[in-house]
Amino acid sequence: MPKEKKWIIAAAPSLKKVDDLSKSININPILSKILVSRGITNYEDAKKYFRPSIGDCHDPFLMKDMDVATQRLVKAIDKQEPILVFGDYDVDGSTSVAMMFSFLKNYCENLYYYIPDRYLEGYGISTKGIDYAHEKNCKLIIALDCGIKAMDQVSYANSKAIDFIICDHHNPGEALPEAIAILDPKRQDCKYPYKELSGCGVGFKLIQAYCIQKGIPEHLAFELLDLVAISIAADIVEVTGENRILAYYGLEKINFNPRPGIKALLAASGLKEKITISNLVFQLGPRINAAGRIDHAHLAVQLLTSIHEDQALIIAVDISKKNNTRKDFDQSITSEALSYIEESSELLTAKSTVLFNKNWHKGVIGIVASRCIEQHYRPTIIMTESNGKATGSARSVDGFDLYAAIELCQEHLDQFGGHKHAAGLTLSINKIPDFSAAFEKAVQSSITDDQLIPKINIDSYINIDQITEKFYSILSQMDPYGPGNMQPVFATRELELLGEPVILKEKHLKLQVKNKDGRQKITAIGFGMAAYKSLILDSNGFELAYTIQENHFNGTKSLQLYLKDIRIH
Known part of the structure; x- marks a missing residue:
């Protein structure tokens, strides 16, 4: 069954509002009802909704530290300092690095990028990456989609006279790293009007600010919105407000003038119809992600920064093969995980799922967590062994704050990060039983029966x-x-x-x-x-x-x- x-x-919203909107924009009352339910109640609202305008994007300098970040970037480029662009290995991180590198290479001769190895270094800023920047004599690192909790790593960079500009969108901790600038709309002291940007979106605002500061035509920044759109889709951030504008124009570029890497990826994916957010989530995003899951995410950056179509197609075909391998891992591990659950009376009656197997592939455990939720609807954490530690990906059910539950168990963890719907964590293998019990207790104390029904x-x-x-x-x-x-x-x-x-x-x-x-x-x-x-x-x-x-x-x-x-x- x-x-x-x-x-x-x-x-049902106000009948008068529905009727007034139907008349003002001449549409079916059923569609008017949906629009009114989404806060669109008059002609001007509808115009902004159906015809998003790039002019309605917010001034990037409204973001806390944007002035300092822009000044530091201007100084680095004017003095031709070597710059390292650092990003996470997922789609948001890969698109962020590709975007920033594609833009800065026009102005900076000594430009490098670095993405940590998912298996050897793990999530976020790594000392190995900082050492690489030091070897290249970089005095500035721009961190994208990571860094908001990198206290020790930024201190390590400071000891080597390397400045950090952090562009992140994850929740900050109680203290912030000692970076020269931290761009994150979720900072409590940041008054930026829109809080739901992707990591790539925050990086884009820095590029936009640099263009304004240097008098560079902003359309050169807008050419990068295809990458921002992919990050918005793949990172499952809200498609409202400014994100919806950025996604709208990014999709236009993908459909009418795709960069060689995206054109090659579309060809390798067999996609010929008009590309939508859904295509980015289910076809392009997983392929970009597969590079970092199965091999190394620098392949994705190589693809997205390619300027030659022949070279891009070779990489796209390679990445698509890796995506097929990822699917095989996904299916076999999901089957094994579901067997664990269904053969355990304790797991079947629990309100959370926490599973560990040292042989599971680290690159697909987040996907497996989502697959388990499809069958057993409750907060789920799937873990495997990496570098002698247990590393896990967590996924939530609708309406339940996963991050808050994990935060209650932080005494058992080495590190964790994420948001309400998804998170990552690392802990000692011998602490898994204590953490599992603590997480189950945290979930039981706050989840409602209603939240356990899809x-x-x-x-x-x-x-x-x-x-x-x-x-x-x-x-x-x-x-x-x-x-x-x-x-x-x-x-x-x-x-x-x-x-x-x-x-x-x-x-x-x-x-x-x-x-x-x-x-x-x-x-x-x-x-x-x-x-x-x-x-x-x-x-x-x-x-x-x-x-x-x-x-x-x-x-x-x-x-x-x-x-x-x-x-x-």
């Missing part, structure tokens, strides 16, 4: 007949989607099945439906939902929850329902 999900139907947020009930080309045309303009602006999910009841549902590849469900009192029929696809076939056939009726997407097949386009859930009566 498929796991039951709780449907959360969006509260949910689907439904924007509106509609009839199949209401799904027209015009309806979809306006709906598609609500993209780019993401947290804070999710793709609208609809539900339909009183459905009639046309013919028998079909099973595709032994696990996917395909069916044709129409409203019982309607004429229009439509195809629905449910990935991994084959188990529902017999339930539908034996039911007294069913409801569908779905998103609406355009399907391209043999040169023809048609609208389809992509199922999120099926409710059986």
Whole structure:
């Protein structure tokens, strides 16, 4: 029996606001209702939403320490000091390094970049990276997507007369490193209006500030937004406010004028349709990530900074092969982890999952944690051995503050970092039992029964007949989607099945439906939902929850329902 999900139907907003908005922008009341629910209540709001303007981005100098960071960067470039660009090994870090390096190489002759080895150095700023900067006589390191808790490492750099500019977006600790400048909207003393930038987004604001300071045309900075868009998508940050503007223009560049590395990656991925945030999350992001998971993330930077298409395609094909290897690790380790859970009565009744296996591949444990949550919906930490320590990736369920729970267990940890939804941690192997018990206790003390039930947020009930080309045309303009602006999910009841549902590849469900009192029929696809076939056939009726997407097949386009859930009566 498929796991039951709780449907959360969006509260109906003010009918007057919905009616007023429908009239002012001439759209369907169902779509107006969704917009009003998202805070868009008048013509000006709608204009900014449907037509994002780069001019609505915030002044980068509103960010704490931006003036100091810009002055230090100007000094380094004017004096031709060697500069090291340092970034984390995930997609956000790799795109950040590629972006900063691509920009600075136009102004700096002695420019280097460094990404730590996931397995030998681990997350964040490493002393090995600082030693590399010292060898190259660098007097400035620009750290991207990491550094906010690198107290000891920054002190070590200071002892070698190396300055740090930190561009991070993670939660700071109680104290900040002694860097010359720390750019992080989540600093408590930072009044920057938008707090949800990606690490790459924070780095972009530094580039934007440098352009303003030096009188460089800002369109040269905006050429880098393709990389920012990928970071926004892959790091699952909110696609609201400034992020939505940056993602919108980044997607435009990817679709109409992609850099050689992205063009090669699209070719290797077999993607030909218009690229959306979803494509970046599920196709491009994992491939970029695979470089650092299976080999070394410098491959991703090489790809994203390539200027020759032939060279870029060779790297893209190599990275795609590594992604296939990553998938194999992912599937086998997920299967093993789920077996551990299902064979343990203690794990089955717990409110959290903490698993350790020294042989699991460090590069996929975060993915495995997410896969486990799909089957056993609760906060999950998957750990393996690295450099004699246990290293883990943690993932949360909707509404539960994972970071706060881990913070309660910090006495058992060597280090940890992250945010509400995802985190990483390191500890001694012999402390795993104590940490597991402490984490379970922390989760039990604060998680609610409701948070342990997977949910689907439904924007509106509609009839199949209401799904027209015009309806979809306006709906598609609500993209780019993401947290804070999710793709609208609809539900339909009183459905009639046309013919028998079909099973595709032994696990996917395909069916044709129409409203019982309607004429229009439509195809629905449910990935991994084959188990529902017999339930539908034996039911007294069913409801569908779905998103609406355009399907391209043999040169023809048609609208389809992509199922999120099926409710059986």
